Amino acid sequence: MVFKKSKLKFISSVVFFIILLGLLPQISLAGGKAAISPVTYSSLTRTWDDLALLYDNHFHNSSEVYEEIEYIHDSVPELVDLEVIGQTFLGKDIISLRITNEQRTYQKAKALVVAQHHGREQISIEIALRFIHYLLNNYQENSTITEFIDYQEIYVIPALNYDSLDLVINEGNHWLRKNLRPWDDDGDGFFEEDRAEDTSGDGIVSAFDVYANTNPLNPVFLYTYYEGIDNDLDGLVNEDDIGYTDLNRNYDSYWRQGEGWSPDTMSQVYPGHAPFSELETQAFRDFALNHSFGMAYSLHSGINATFFPDKVDGWTEPALYWNIVQDYTKILPPSYTEVYTGYGQENYPVAESQILAGGWDTWMYFEQDCLVPITFELYNNLSSVVPAAYTPIEDNSTHLILEFKSIYDYFNPYPQYINDIWNDVRPGFDYLLDNTPRLDIFAEVLRGRSTAGSEVELSFELTNLSPRIRTMDEIDVHQDDFWVADAFELDGNSESLLTVEVTLEQDLVNTTCMIKLGNNYTGYYHYILEEASGVSGLTIGPVLAGVFLLSTALIINRRKR
Structure with missing residues (x-):
């Protein structure tokens, strides 16, 4: 076959280009989708059996709380992390437990429960411990609880005021809510040398209300003193009592500016000499600064209620809080919302005491941007303060003195009823997690x-x-x-x-x-x-490219003929 000179030149150019392509790597005209x-x-495979409290139907002291925490962590390390967030004045560790599926290592939504700002409110510790057990025992048994633990970090601080807890239990002083930083209340150079004491040996420190009795039909209240003796022989009793700061008045938000505090160091609502002056509140502050919570509970006792943070003219988030109250009426016993009876959608509750000075919920809302920090008041027993609970020990023409011994039952139920309280309030803890x-x-x-x-x-x-x-x-x-x-x-x-x-x-x-x-x-x-799998882009190798170009060139050349 004889080619024309022009055709030979064309074919030679194409062959040269194919050879050049062979020296090049494959090229991709377009990536996949x-x-x-x-x-x-x-x-996560569950490997543990259901947990039970080491001390059930019992109020824990600090050592027993630590035992429970260690047992919880050792039993379920797959879900429980421990962190010591600080120490009390007497050096006891304040521990936070984080409950979450630790195989999911990303940052998750967070929920918080903190208990026992106040020494005497022991029931708050008991409910916190049962909440932890409830979560762990229902993991992979209850789909809702499993989802909460898989996709949330649930923080529980079972106690904040361990020092006072031990004194309440060991000395029967169920009046004490403050921490145990020493203070010289009477200015004599000694600390807490004349404090309330159980001198009768019945396990309870009695209170004595003194009235002027010149008109027996209408006695006038004068003051209260507590069981004890004149330890420093100055003629006074209880004038240098134990305890210094109410931790729930020590937060740096409206400190000494709002309501509910006293400048008297002997008062149970003394806010301390400066905001965050106490190691216990410093520990919580430093912990909270590292987290963001949309909703949180602080557990207390002394009333049955769910309290929300206030501003000067009522709730800080009235529409939202009103809706939450309506939700609580469906899941909690009526006593926890009775404080709002008589209010309606158009007249949200206006705080009687306005902003709580230095309160946990005040600080969490205004400083930490927690939208719903709820003070969850778990228990009280109004029958313990009826007139029959007061026993006259002196009744004459000048004075009436009434002894009151039922303070224990006012803030805490008898131990055999602790689990009943937990069953009553448990839906409120599901609600917390659901609303995170x-x-x-x-x-x-x-x-x-x-x-x-x-x-x-x-x-x-x-x-x-x-x-x-x-x-x-x-x-x-x-x-x-x-x-x-x-x-x-x-x-x-x-x-x-x-x-x-x-x-x-x-x-x-x-x-x-x-x-x-x-x-x-x-x-x-x-x-x-x-x-995307199976949707790769078109990859063109040198041979395919050469064949394509040669075919194209021949077609063009034939058309020219």
Whole structure:
């Protein structure tokens, strides 16, 4: 066959180009489509039997609380982390327990329960311990509790005021709510040398109310003193009592500015000489500064109630708190909401005492941006303060003195009833976890290839799973730990659609890109951006490229003929 000179020249050029292509690597005309999926974690297998309290139907002292904490951690280390957040004045450890599925290592939504600001309120410790057992015993037995533990970090501080707890138990002083920092109340250079004491040996420090009795039909209250003796021989009794600061008046928010405090160091509501002057409140402050809580409980006793933070003219979040009260009426015994009886949607409760000076809930709301810090008052017994509970020990023409011995039963039930109290309030703890703001997310790629430099458009359908509490902050979006966008807050029980564009720094063929979204309240949810399986881009090798070019050239050349 004889080729024309022009055709030979053309074929030679094509062959040379094919040879040149053979020296080049394969090239890709277009990457595959990008795909997004949630990060998966290995499941946790339950290996423990149900836990039981080491000391049931019993009020714990500090040593017994520590035993319970150690037993809990040793039994279920897969779900329980311990952290010593500080010490009391007498050097006892203040411990926080974090309950969560530790195989899910990302930052999660957080809930908080702190107990026993006040020494005498022992029932708060008992309820905190039972709450922990309830969570651990129901993991992988109850789907709702399992979901809470898998997707939340639940913090429980079983006691804050261990020093006073031991004195209440060991000395029967069930009046003591303050911490045990020593103070010279009477200014004689000695500390707490003339304190209330159980001189009768019945295990309880009695109180004595003194009245002027010149008119027996209408005696006038003068003062109260407590059981004890004149230890320093100065003619006075109880004038240098034990205890210094009410920890629930020592927080740095409206300290000594609001209501509910006294400048008298002998008062049970003395707020300390400075905000956060006490080691116990410093420990909680330092702990709380490292976390963000949308809702939290502080456990107390002395009344049955659920108290919310106030501003000068009532609740800080009236519409929200009113809805929560209505929820509580459906799940808690009536006594826990009776304080709000008579109010309606149009006249939310106005605080009688206005802002609580230096209170935990005041600080949590105004300084820590906790939307719903609730003081959960677990127990009281009004029958213990009826007139029949007061015994006249002196009744003459000048004075009436009544002895009161039922203080123990006022703040705490008898031990055999502790579990009944827990069963009454347990739905309130489910409610706390259910209302912790957290997200449900459906993610998809709307467009975009998997090659470096590609712009990928992502869609996120967001649902706030908390029925009542908003997400507290905007939802952030991060690409490989770099912020790329933020959006809106979500109200409780609401949905929204978020679209975001990200630019790929590298190909997704042999690597992935991490996308996370959320905030410090909801936690962060992690997704992997990768090349979609089975949808690779077209890869062209040198032979295929040469054949394609030769075929194209011949067709063009034939058409020229």
